[in-house]
Amino acid sequence: MKNLADKKRCVVLLSGGIDSSTTLAVALAENFFPFAISFDYGQRHIYELVAARKIAESMKVNQTVTMKVDFRQIGGSALTDDLDVPKHRTTGEISSGIPVTYVPARNTIFLSYALGWAEVIGAHDIFIGVNAIDYSGYPDCRPEFIKAFENMANLATKEGVEGRYFTIHTPLIAMTKADIIRKGYDLGVDFSLTHSCYDPAPDGKACGGCDSCLLRKKGFNEAGIPDPTKYAEQE
């Protein structure tokens, strides 16, 4: 095993969910030295940040930073406002189109911070666990957005301008949730530490009914891997 100091540094966006945790595992498997960046954006599910910390610890990633991003000041999403998170308990149907949980410019803001940190620590690789299959409703999860961000990043920065280009890695972009779960499982991700629910109970238990819980259940089911999640009791 190479010494950490010999490895290429990278920045990994880590939310504590299945996707970003698997992405972190991919970065490690590709022999990078990961620096994990998380965002405290007044999300209802602060449990995400706890999960992100546990996941980073479980993978022995010590370089972490949590940036405060106050989306509430600029408003506009069910994840940060007092709008209701849509539930589909009766039908189990997942929303189509751009969901109400869309946060304006979220991944743009997150990647911008990751870019700034990458430049400071001398990393030229940024990993983000977006996927265009199960989250096709979010414009900022599509490959064309990622490509445009990368292009912009290389014009925005000292490093890019001087020819040391940034690459945005999206190892999950073409995977279904089941593919991602299989991948993470193979790489040893402890999914019991991850958090997905948009609307958890006060004790942190996943609701089992929001879009994110439905995707998670469906993913484990299709992957043929037992779901370690403790869901709140169904009504």
Place this chain on the structure above:
Amino acid sequence: MKNLADKKRCVVLLSGGIDSSTTLAVALAENFFPFAISFDYGQRHIYELVAARKIAESMKVNQTVTMKVDFRQIGGSALTDDLDVPKHRTTGEISSGIPVTYVPARNTIFLSYALGWAEVIGAHDIFIGVNAIDYSGYPDCRPEFIKAFENMANLATKEGVEGRYFTIHTPLIAMTKADIIRKGYDLGVDFSLTHSCYDPAPDGKACGGCDSCLLRKKGFNEAGIPDPTKYAEQE
């Protein structure tokens, strides 16, 4: 005069310096209804934020927001770290190349927040007072960066994806500091309220010796307009 409600909304990045204050005046002159966004990024010169507020008030702009951006957590610039701000008192020479005051991904982060706010308030126009002449050292002040950001923004957002495109306006991009001062003067900007200094005295007075003060003095001088700035006494 049109009613505010009939005007097109826009977001203006307002730092309280000459450039952003003139940019705000341009947006008003172009008959936009401006929403001003400022950033509290642990800058030494907190006087900037005071200036931004005064400028907004003086132009009767009531829709304002200040976003906290903690660059210190990701490190890396003389404006936010404890590095020394370069002084050139003896020679009056302005630095060349990418300055030590460069903040990684700063304008990328600022524009990303502006984009998020714009989408929420229904604006499709964002004004930023970058210029590529006097600040050519900053990669994120160049037209190619702005164009790349605009392209990315239209792929990142619900609005862009649905064909209601964002435009990033850079009315000052090809102007010298003297041009900008003349423009602002003609539009009635009260420059006595603006703040430029990177390293002000404890009472808020401009140092007169940093790059930013030198550019300011030179600009007023070349514009043939009296500089209303109160500089700290020269040694």
